[in-house]
Amino acid sequence: MPAAAALLAERHRQHRLRHPLLPAAYEDQQRALAEVTAAWESEDASGTVLRDGDEVTGYLLGAPKKSPVWGPNIWVEAAGHAVREAEHIRDLYGAAASTWVDGGRIAHYTLVPDDAALLDAWFRLAFGSQHAHAIRPVPETPIPVPAGLTVRTAVRDDIPILAQLDLTLPQHQGLSPVFSAGMLPTLQEALDEWEEDFDDPEHVTFVAESNGRVIGSSIGSSIEKGSTHSGLSQPDNAGFLGFAAVLPEARGLGAGRALGEAVLNWSAEMGYDSVVTDWRVTNLLSSRAWPALGFRQTFHRLHRLIGH
Ligand SMILES: CC(C)(COP(=O)(O)OP(=O)(O)OC[C@H]1O[C@@H](n2cnc3c(N)ncnc32)[C@H](O)[C@@H]1OP(=O)(O)O)[C@@H](O)C(=O)NCCC(=O)NCCS
Structure with a gap:
């Protein structure tokens, strides 16, 4: 979890270079850890972690939302994923999604920062854009x-x-x-x-x-x-x-x-x-x-x- 939090804090630091109005606190690993922990502790959460030797270089955590409007779903929230290399989100999803789909959860949602490489990797998992979050x-x-x-x-x-x-x-x-x-x-x-x-x-x-x-x-x-x-x-x-x-x-x-x-x-x-x-x-x-x-x-x- 601390290694995942370090990846998330770094992703957020990069995100804030483009959007300084996003909350500064989550550049701090302890605050990021609270968010990763909350994603992990969500009811019926599951996911995957990527290791390079002893080092954690990516993670993906999703959990279902109860409202029927989302279908038989899995949601990956903003703190539910971070990777050192964008391409690796595809490996993490590949390993996690088989469990989700086997369990009948076929509607997948993920909240992704406006990072071109990360979005491209998700697009090459057949995801499309549904909703925008914006600030001014x-x-x-x-x-x-x-x-x-x-x-x-x-x-x-x-x-x-x-x-x-x-x-x-x-x-x-x-x-x-x-x-x-x-x-x-x-x-x-x-x-x-x-x-x-x-x-x-x-x-x-x-x-x-x-x-x-x-x-x-x-x-x-x-x-x-x-x-x-x-x-x-x-x-x-x-x-x-x-x-x-x-x-x-x-x-x-x-x-x-x-x-x-x-x-x-x-x-x-x-x-x-x-x-x-x-x-x-x-x-x-x-x-x-x-x-x-x-x-x-x-x-x-x-x-x-x-x-x-
Ligand atoms: C979204 C909504 C509130 C906007 O109100 P509106 O009175 O239609 O919009 P405006 O005429 O004030 O236009 C606002 C801007 O959007 C742009 N815009 C509006 N309609 C557009 C169109 N069909 N194509 C391109 N641009 C358009 C305008 O150019 C304008 O920008 P500008 O002032 O720089 O030219 C209205 O269209 C609406 O009620 N839509 C249905 C309900 C909805 O979607 N609500 C928002 C939920 S998130």
């Missing part, structure tokens, strides 16, 4: 709202349109080419959730108006409130753009940018250093909108489905 610094000065749009914090009277907008994200992501299996709540469920959570002080909700009508919404929070970004992929003192949606007929006109920038401005006001978001790379809208707002990809979630 907060703006130095507030970004103004463009003419013709109003952006304001939501009020209780907005709940009906907020609930409608909640459905537009899973509706869009259920379509081609995302084909996400995410659950689509009913409008009533979305309304009930808003009634219950509206005053939650840990989130801020913005709405965009055009001609006096709400056409979109976005939600900001601390990065610590979400579960997608943890450990090595959770920057210190960061805000989180956790949700944004614009009504289909109002898309492509700048409302999404204004709503994303409202969360950037809010994050700066809250004293955060950076803002994190994530998107399905097959979502043709968000995968273009968020990089246009200055978000740079840090991790790639790769996916492979075995059997065909």
